[in-house]
Amino acid sequence: MTATLDTLWFTRCPVPTATGIAADRGSLVAEFAADGLAVRSLQDAGADVPRDRHFTHSLTGLVREGGNVPALWARANGEPTRLIGLTWIEERQAILVRRGRGAVTPDDLARLRLAIPRRAIAIDFWRAMALAGFAGALGTSGRGLDDATLIDVDAAPGADQWVAELEALDAGRVDAVYVKGALAVEAAARYDAVVGIDLDAFADRSARVNNGTPRPVTVHQRLLDDHPDVVVRFLAVLIEAADWAATNPAGVARILAAETGAGATGVAGAYDWTDHADLHLDLSPARLALLGQQERFLHSHGFLARPVDLAAWADPAPLAAARELARARAHRS
Structure with a gap:
């Protein structure tokens, strides 16, 4: 029996996403208004819907565009989600060091103390990001995490991004900190930390595989089974939002400031691509292979209860249908 859908929920991380663009422009609400279907952001839900649904994806009427660590974790824990799209969006990933240290190479990391944050949360994606970031840098010189000195840095669950690690760097307890995104640019300036290794400079994308690269869009299996048309239309709106972003750099910069805080x-320091933004989704073999690299890394380091079969998780049909719908709409307009 098909369940009634009164509210379609969406959630996204505070990073560049087509969902964030569509939400800011009112496109998601407008898409389903004539159906009498309420569209609500989990970030604005208040106390009526627990925020941990962003990580567990146990809310069946939810579409999530966010980091792959929680998405893979939820699937590994048995939540029947489906992967319906992947983006690859560069977010200024870097290894920071104290000013005055001098040039740092990936090989040098094996001789430094690397900050590994630790937070008491259900899935510690911050810790996963740091480990993957350092592993990516070390890997470019043929080294791995076993070659380095990893220093645990405790951070409160609600602590501001990168603060605990940068305080440890400033105090001399660690020598290097992994960071990414717009808030990291601002935090580095506050602590007078400088870029020791620019991960974005490596031509091989595999060095930057992490929580947000690639970033998945997932839905609950029940939503896909009961309301496949809603999922397709949601994805069509994301395609249209990505199309808009590609030709509206000023608007993208404004929205990113609001989305990231x-x-x-x-924003300028983390996202220098806003004049040619590409927020489009795909499920190409190349992107799935990069996600596979992340899945294996997370499982090998204990973040996933069991391996995730990406071929079984991914469903390309909704995105293919959404592309056809978006093309038909564009032709009509």
Whole structure:
């Protein structure tokens, strides 16, 4: 029996996403208004819907565009989600060091103390990001995490991004900190930390595989089974939002500032591609292979209860249908 859908929920991380663009422009609400279907952001839900649904994806009427660590974790824990799209969006990933240290190479990391944050949360994606970031840098010189000195840095669950690690760096307890995104640009300036290794400079994308690269869009199996048309239309709106973003750099910069909570300096420092933004989804073999690299890394380091079969998880049909719908709409307009 098909369940009634009164509210379609969406959630996204505070990073560049087509969902964030569509939400800011009112496109998601407008898409389903004539159906009498309410469209609500989990970030604005208040106390009526627990925020941990962003990580567990146990809310059946939810579409999630966010980091792959929680998405893979939820699937590994048995939540029947489906992967319906992947983006690859560069987010200024870097290894920071104290000013005055001098040039740092990936090989040098094996001789430094690397900050590995630890937070008491259900899935510690912050810790996973740091480990993957350092592993990516070390891997470019043929080294691995076993070659390095990893220093646990405890951070409160609600602590601001990168603060605990940068305080440890400033105090001399660690020598290097992995960071990414717009808020990291601003935080580095506050602590006078400088880029020791620019992960974005490596031509091989595999060095930057992490929580947000690639970033998945997932839905609950029940939503896909009961309301496949809603999922397709949602994806069509994301395609249209990505199309808009590709030709509206000023608008993208404004929306990213609102989405990330960073100022113009942070946005410009983290996202220098806003004049040719590409927020489009795909499920190409290349992107799935990069996600496979992340899945294996997370499982090998204990973040996943069991392996995730990406071929079984991914469903390309909704995105293919959404592309056809978006093309038909564009032709009509």
